[in-house]
Amino acid sequence: MQSTNEVSQAVAAIRRIDAVPTLLEVLCEITGMRLAMVAHVRAKVWTVCALQDGLHLGITPAGPLAIRTNLGLESQASRTPIVIEQASTDPRYMNRHKRGLYQVESYVSVPIFLPSGSYFGTLCALDPQPANVGQAFVLSTFTRFAALIASQLTQQEREQTLLHDERAAGELREQFIAILGHDLRNPLQAVSASSELLLRKFPDPAVSAIATRIKTSACRMSALIDDVLDFARGRLGGGIALELTDVEDVNTGLTTVVQELQDAQPESTIISDISVDCSVRCDLGRLQQVASNLLANALTHGLPTSAIKISARADETDLVLEVWNAGEPIPAQSIDKIFEPFWRHSVSASRHGLGLGLHICSQIVRAHDGRMTVTSTRETGTRFTARLPLCLPRVSRLVADAADTAERLQINGYSAQQVSC
Secondary structure: OOOHHHHHHHHHHHHOOOOHHHHHHHHHHHHOOOEEEEEEEEOOEEEEEEEEEOOOOOOOOOOEOOOOEOOOOOOOOOOOOEEEOOOOOOOOOHHHOOOOOEOOOEEEEEEEEOOOOOEEEEEEEEEOOOOOOOOHHHHHHHHHHHHHHHHHHHHHHHHHHHHHHHHHHHHHHHHHHHHHHHHOHHHHHHHHHHHHHHHHHOOOHHHHHHHHHHHHHHHHHHHHHHHHHHHHHHHHOOOOOOOOEEEOOHHHHHHHHHHHHHHHOOOOOEEEEEOOOOOEEEOHHHHHHHHHHHHHHHHHHOOOOOOEEEEEEEOOOEEEEEEEEOOOOOOHHHHHHOOOOOOOOOOOOOOOOOOOHHHHHHHHHHHOOOEEEEEEEOOOEEEEEEEEEOOOOHHHHHHHHHHHHHHHHHHOOOOHHHHHO
8 A cells, every 4th residue: 555655745746747737638639538647556546646637527636546437447557558449349348348437438548667667657548438549659649758757757756866965965064064163173172271281380391392292283283173174164065254344454464474473483584565555355364364374385385495475465456465485386287276175286395284275265265256376487486366355245346336337327318217227
């Protein structure tokens, strides 16, 4: 027996196929029969999924087939095509033609098999009057329509599977981000706090050296978690989130980043030229992250005996942030890959990190509606350039441009109504 859930799913699946009502109308027109339907069949139960009822029998879609016919159609499901032109003269059915509450003379039925081989039901038509259904094209039309319905049902099944998989993947993404953001970070904070306690409580140089290494490793692990978390949000979640504000003093924020990296690597030389003379609408924390990642990349891959240069300025439209280093150039064939996740080009022995830093930089700049480029040659060194528009978001600029255009058109004699059209 079929379950209520199976019946409702079968009916809903047929109803989602927009072409079914038209197919049933066509079958009635080409055969002259007045009742056609798609029925889901299990055991002895037929469930009407779609119906074209020119006989006005009061058959209810989504319910079991309630009429009793002389052919026993309501109690048996043939899995082979059946074509009956006139049951009263057909040797197979003439003996039971007068039995049943509803006398069927003409009947065509073609089974609906899904490509997987499973049996769905039948596409059929019937009439109490004889109809000319013995011609080859009639059975061929029924067969093709049944195959079309089976194909659409299979496509729906695939889409439902994909939807289910997507939902499962969405739940997995949320769990993954939650683990990164909470379950891993909490014990790491405990490790970092313990190293701080060791440094304060035990002045012994040997203990201090161990505690310092623990703290440094914890900080590095925290940075790796931040990178993976940003990657997960950018690629698996809703993108890197920004908290945009009008920052009046970008210079101080960027200078702080430079000083932190300089303090961490006092043996390196960082030359900064940071002179942004206007307000910038941006997420300052994210902008600092871009500067920090670019500087860390330059310190890692740059020529140890050469200074690193960072500059920031504002031109007519953009905030321009540049970081330069000397050293081995990035190969030309690798330039296009430099901002891809988990991709690393290293001409030095150092291979710290996951290869996410530059990718995250590009995503942050992109979230600001900006763009990021890189040039690298042996003669001119390697230069990363991030350009962030001074006015965000892009929609604001488009609206302003549209307003300027409309104003110019009005000045030239066009009305506001003409402009809007």
